[in-house]
Amino acid sequence: MLLLLSVYAQCAAGVHDPTTKFGICGIITAVVCFPIGLICLFVDTEQKCSRCGIKLR
Numbered sequence: 879m880l881l882l883l884s885v886y887a888q889c890a891a892g893v894h895d896p897t898t899k900f901g902i903c904g905i906i907t908a909v910v911c912f913p914i915g916l917i918c919l920f921v922d923t924e925q926k927c928s929r930c931g932i933k934l935r
Contacts, residue, residue: 886930894927896934 888894904922908915925934 889927889930889932894932894934895929896925897928899924899926 900919901922901924904919907922908919911918926932927934
């Protein structure tokens with residue numbers, strides 16, 4: 879319980895642990911339209927905190 883509170887305290891202080899996930903549309907476009915499709919891949923991203931789960935940016 880104490881460990882869980884300290885983890886959420888870090889997130890509350892703004893020290894998140896970002897994880898980047900790529901969308902399926904961006905992945906398919908990157909493969910089919912390589913190399914121009916890489917732009918779509920990097921646009922279709924989502925960053926979330928792996929500890930608390932909120933979206934970043």
